Amino acid sequence: MRNRNKILTAAAVGAVFTLALGGCTNSENGSTSSGESGSTSNGDVTTLTFWSYYTAGSQAEWLAAQVKKFETDNPDIKIDVIETVGDQQDQKLLASVATGRGPDLFINNIVVDFPTLAAAGVFADLTPYWEKFADADEFPEASVWKDGDTVYNLLPYTNLLGMYYNLDILGEYGITEPPATLEELQADMEVVTADGKYKGLALSGAPSVEGAWLFAPQLLGEGINYCNFDGPKVGEAFNRLDSWASDGFIPKAAATWDQNASWQQFMTGKYAFAFNGNWQLGGLEDVAFKYGTAQYPKPEDGFSQVYPGGEGYGIGSQSEHPDLAWKFLEQAILTPEAADAIFTATGSIPTRADATDSAALQGDFVKPFVTAASDPGSWPKNENTAKMQNALGTEVSSVISGQKTGDEGAQAAIKNIADAAAGGGC
Amino acid sequence: MPSHQPMGRRARGKVPVAYLVPGFLVLAAFAAYPMFVLVRMSLSDVGPSNIVGDWPFVGLRNFADVLGTGEVWQSIWRTAFIAFFLLASNLIIGFMAASVLAIKGKLPTIVLGIMVFVWALPPLVSGSLWKFLLNDSGAINGILEAVGLPPAAWLSEPDLALWSVAAVIAWASLPFSILIIRGGLLAIPIDVLEAAEIDGASYWQSRFQIVLPLLRPTLWILGILTVLYAFKSFDFIYVLTRGGPGTVTSTLPVKSYNDAFSDFAMSTGATVAVVSMLFVVLLAIPYLRSLRKEVIE
Numbered sequence: 001m002r003n004r005n006k007i008l009t010a011a012a013v014g015a016v017f018t019l020a021l022g023g024c025t026n027s028e029n030g031s032t033s034s035g036e037s038g039s040t041s042n043g044d045v046t047t048l049t050f051w052s053y054y055t056a057g058s059q060a061e062w063l064a065a066q067v068k069k070f071e072t073d074n075p076d077i078k079i080d081v082i083e084t085v086g087d088q089q090d091q092k093l094l095a096s097v098a099t100g101r102g103p104d105l106f107i108n109n110i111v112v113d114f115p116t117l118a119a120a121g122v123f124a125d126l127t128p129y130w131e132k133f134a135d136a137d138e139f140p141e142a143s144v145w146k147d148g149d150t151v152y153n154l155l156p157y158t159n160l161l162g163m164y165y166n167l168d169i170l171g172e173y174g175i176t177e178p179p180a181t182l183e184e185l186q187a188d189m190e191v192v193t194a195d196g197k198y199k200g201l202a203l204s205g206a207p208s209v210e211g212a213w214l215f216a217p218q219l220l221g222e223g224i225n226y227c228n229f230d231g232p233k234v235g236e237a238f239n240r241l242d243s244w245a246s247d248g249f250i251p252k253a254a255a256t257w258d259q260n261a262s263w264q265q266f267m268t269g270k271y272a273f274a275f276n277g278n279w280q281l282g283g284l285e286d287v288a289f290k291y292g293t294a295q296y297p298k299p300e301d302g303f304s305q306v307y308p309g310g311e312g313y314g315i316g317s318q319s320e321h322p323d324l325a326w327k328f329l330e331q332a333i334l335t336p337e338a339a340d341a342i343f344t345a346t347g348s349i350p351t352r353a354d355a356t357d358s359a360a361l362q363g364d365f366v367k368p369f370v371t372a373a374s375d376p377g378s379w380p381k382n383e384n385t386a387k388m389q390n391a392l393g394t395e396v397s398s399v400i401s402g403q404k405t406g407d408e409g410a411q412a413a414i415k416n417i418a419d420a421a422a423g424g425g426c
Numbered sequence: 427m428p429s430h431q432p433m434g435r436r437a438r439g440k441v442p443v444a445y446l447v448p449g450f451l452v453l454a455a456f457a458a459y460p461m462f463v464l465v466r467m468s469l470s471d472v473g474p475s476n477i478v479g480d481w482p483f484v485g486l487r488n489f490a491d492v493l494g495t496g497e498v499w500q501s502i503w504r505t506a507f508i509a510f511f512l513l514a515s516n517l518i519i520g521f522m523a524a525s526v527l528a529i530k531g532k533l534p535t536i537v538l539g540i541m542v543f544v545w546a547l548p549p550l551v552s553g554s555l556w557k558f559l560l561n562d563s564g565a566i567n568g569i570l571e572a573v574g575l576p577p578a579a580w581l582s583e584p585d586l587a588l589w590s591v592a593a594v595i596a597w598a599s600l601p602f603s604i605l606i607i608r609g610g611l612l613a614i615p616i617d618v619l620e621a622a623e624i625d626g627a628s629y630w631q632s633r634f635q636i637v638l639p640l641l642r643p644t645l646w647i648l649g650i651l652t653v654l655y656a657f658k659s660f661d662f663i664y665v666l667t668r669g670g671p672g673t674v675t676s677t678l679p680v681k682s683y684n685d686a687f688s689d690f691a692m693s694t695g696a697t698v699a700v701v702s703m704l705f706v707v708l709l710a711i712p713y714l715r716s717l718r719k720e721v722i723e
Contacts, residue, residue: 119475207670255671398672
């Protein structure tokens with residue numbers, strides 16, 4: 001009876017938001033509507049469902065290859081990869097708890113949704129598996145996400161931000177070294193944009209977690225994170241962003257760009273610099289200009305530090321075959337071979353210690369990201385972390401677009417992040 | 427003495443009630459119950475940790491919190507702006523276009539066919555197309571530059587973004603208005619227009635002084651439907667700006683979505699949705715009255 005009530009409630013919540021929003025579409029990537037949840041057995045073959053928002057490109061190809069190899073090695077297990085929409089993955093996972101039709105395996109945007117999904121009971125407890133996992137010592141503490149002492153989510157590879165630069169443009173203006181500090185970056189942008197031929201910096205300033213992620217390192221480098229987000233340094237960082245926008249180093253359009261849109265702009269060859277992630281390294285083969293990579297520029301008296309990103313891998317709390325699901329993670333995702341393959345395919349940096357030592361990860365282009373991975377920032381362990389990040393992203397977008405001044409954006413960010421964090425701890 | 431009503435008449439008397447049952451059940455399952463849950467959520471403290479479980483009742487606290495911030499009032503204002511923009515577009519441009527198209531011929535038929543196509547396009551598709559066109563380096567700025575005009579940041583300039591979004595929504599809703607108004611125009615007896623012509627009225631004189639008053643009931647209903655459409659417009663804004671830059675295009679439905687599904691503040695999202703729904707209910711009352719009046723007439 002209670003389950004039926006849960007199902008009715010979940011269905012009603014979904015339906016009512018759909019009604020209220022006037023038909024918010026979720027047909028973008030054609031997530032399936034039936035047979036997408038839970039495991040099934042057919043004779044000797046057990047099928048596990050895997051909700052993945054890798055729908056195209058190198059990440060999807062890597063996952064497909066890992067699944068294929070696993071199925072070949074384990075003919076009694078089939079992995080049914082269900083394509084979902086990234087933006088709606090959390091909603092689906094939260095709803096699945098209520099309906100009892102969750103997946104066996106899934107990926108999630110770990111840095112945004114981990115506390116939320118853990119609080120909602122989406123994850124199965126991985127602690128017993130992790131304690132018996134022979135290679136557990138190869139993974140740093142930061143890649144094993146816990147709530148208390150319970151392991152829920154694993155981060156087998158990470159994505160970090162860095163700076164890309166167009167060597168052709170810098171060479172044209174006699175700039176021989178990439179900027180190491182934000183002040184040097186500003187000076188270089190003044191030079192390359194002075195005659196209007198080129199633009200300065202391509203970055204995402206979307207009013208979302210993406211805009212927040214791209215801007216946050218300017219404060220992390222001053223020792224300011226979501227848990228101590230206050231003080232004059234916040235104002236200085238927002239005013240710097242404001243001046244970059246008003247001086248034309250960043251176009252106003254960046255206020256709505258996501259990371260892919262900003263990358264496409266950099267790829268046009270019109271931008272001297274871009275802030276983006278290591279996952280873009282895989283797509284640089286056919287680029288028409290010479291380029292380089294560096295760590296995210298540090299504040300004058302600070303240091304370079306970025307937040308780690310990446311996909312979390314979890315087992316659904318309602319999976320009927322958690323042992324088989326773990327077997328998949330152990331054999332297809334957490335191996336050294338999988339680590340090498342994900343780096344080769346996408347540029348994502350494996351978190352396994354033995355993988356980060358490999359020669360492939362010592363290349364010039366990836367090195368700044370690997371260095372950044374050695375000392376990343378810490379995310380708040382707060383159920384409202386998504387709200388905190390969205391609050392920052394919204395103000396970043398406001399300042400880039402000119403809706404608010406730097407001071408106004410800083411004050412609003414300080415207040416809204418504090419409001420969001422209230423009672424949730426760090 | 428008991429009345430002996432014939433069996434057939436009694437059965438016929440019950441039939442209409444029986445016909446209502448399926449509709450009532452569907453309405454209860456897909457509209458009434460979800461709305462009940464929405465209202466309950468707006469009166470409770472619900473987050474991801476207790477979406478499954480008990481929802482502590484908090485009375486009107488969520489409404490006080492939501493209405494106590496300037497944010498929601500700005501969203502209401504933006505939604506109202508889009509409603510006024512659509513009203514102007516649908517009624518004025520719609521009437522003029524319908525007047526031109528209410529003639530027989532190949533060209534009007536072709537134009538109407540194209541409009542139906544535009545109307546039937548999924549918002550995700552047409553929204554993406556407009557996003558591409560309105561991009562900084564998109565076709566519209568390309569045309570502006572070609573004729574010597576400066577380009578504009580259509581979707582990222584705070585003073586322009588809401589106008590751009592409203593214009594795209596208006597573009598998508600205009601075909602429906604034209605078809606409705608054209609239907610109303612074609613229903614006007616030709617004798618009335620011929621009499622006006624004999625009396626010396628010009629084409630546009632007869633449009634404004636004779637046709638327009640006769641169309642008033644149609645335009646009234648269309649106006650209400652337009653405002654309702656504005657209050658539920660979500661898809662175009664989601665595709666074009668996601669409520670940005672900053673919050674300048676964050677209307678009530680967008681704010682509700684972002685609160686509930688980006689911030690996971692379920693109760694806040696539900697409260698904003700209820701506020702939005704109250705506006706829709708207020709507008710639905712005159713709409714229903716108009717419909718009833720038409721039926722009676």
